[in-house]
Amino acid sequence: MEKDPVILSAKGLTKKFGGLTAVNNISFELKRGEILGLIGPNGSGKTTLVNLLAGNLRSAGGEIYFNGISIKGLPPYRIGRIGVARTFQIVKPFPGMTVLENIAVGAMNGRSGKKRTIKKAFSIAEEVLEFTGLSNDSGSLAENLSVASRKKLEMAKTLAMDPEVIFFDEVMAGLNHKEIDRSTEIIQKIRERGISVLMIEHVMRAIRSITDRIFVLHHGNKIAEGTPEQVLNDSEVIKAYLGKRYEQLIK
């Protein structure tokens, strides 16, 4: 059977907080093996959208499909187990556990946790540690990590879950140029493993270099969608998000 080219899709997702419509009738498709960028000004509903997709928030309206199955309304742990992993914008490590243990918890649970023994989970955690460049921090407590390492740990925890889809919520915020390049490289390698990625990011350098497509939120509405070229030159996107200076910069 031919696999559906779309791995995750949302149709008409809506979420209201009191009188405020944080996410308004959003539909999008994430294709298999693709890196899809999600950008927009602060408060435009990006994180709310990810919270809806990952089950952390209950949506008011709309549908979410993963591999053709509706996952709307499932609790976060069920979504984590079927193969959808996420990072948190405000990082949520297990502070009192070592970096290796943090990652091993992902390997013990997630999509393949049931098939793995504790020993296997730790050996997978070692691999992921290597892959994300955290090997030197293996034994230190997560609470003692630098910001850059914490962001990497967030990525590592999701990777260990053996997911098919990962949502990266601003994993590059607060990093310096060198660290951004490293993380960009890691995300590219993740895609090479066949994992589909939805990434929220403000770092334009990274967004432009690795995403296949981008869609833009503004006040909860989707205002643009397309290739990075198209979207970043869209006059409405420049007005709402990128700003006049950016326009001058690219000219």
Place this chain on the structure above:
Amino acid sequence: MKKNLLLISILILFSLSPFLTSNNFLIRFLTDILIFSILASSWNIIGGYTGYASFGNVVFFGIGAYSTSILMSNTGLGFFVSMILGGIIAALFALLMGLPILRLKGHYFAIATLGVAEAIKALVQNLNITEGNSGIYLPPPEMSVDGIYTFFFYVTLIVLALLLFLTSIIFKNKFGYNLKAIRENEDSANSMGINTTIYKSAAFSLSGFFSGLAGGIYAFQQGFIKPEPVFNVLITIKMIVMSVFGGLGSLFGPLIGAFTIETISEFLSSYFLVAHTLFLGIVIILMILFAPKGMLDIFINIRKKGLSYFRKNIEEHRV
């Protein structure tokens, strides 16, 4: 290796104490310490490892005590069967109570558990089967006087050993790692595929089971139980203080806590009949100030850091 040998010889010496002394008072005192070690160690599973500070764990002790008493005096079942059934009933109760209450966090969870414990005490005080406030008598053990002391010492020791063995296995496995993950960050644990409700309830149940066994032993040892002493909130407080005093979320912490607190309090009360709780309070406050991570942490760090360990604690916690 040398350290382990010392530890093992202390443990062997301790477990042989009924044969080393004919002082029944001492054996009874050690048994009491062991009962509190079971209680503090079971509290540690939910409060220390899972991070849910229960203020109502005495309810499992009370339910275990009452179930054992009712089974023994009404159905004629033997002590061991009744005690284990008592533990199971306490575990089931923990499961039922946990499903709604473990959704609460922090202070709210603490208050809810306290509320349930007080409510169950009131229920026991007013039910026919528990004979209300007049209490229940248990059939006395058919043994010699010395034999009774030795019997309770070993029953308690075996239950404690079983609990510690189980805990040490759990926390080397997925179940234990997931509980710790829940303590460290429940949202993250949930998103990683951990069904937090099930894990928390299981931990609470396990805590309830062993507290219930301790209740059963206590009831048979006393021969007579009443609602007020076995549902006394002070027992919960003791479990918490002992766990924190010894070292939260560690295997032997609660054990060390139970031993030191009980010994200090026994020593103080023999010298200061009225004011001994005042001095005990001071000891606990000093402990929290100078070594908030408990006695176990002192043992681990004092050799490396010396007295600066205490100074650092004070600085870190801005006293």
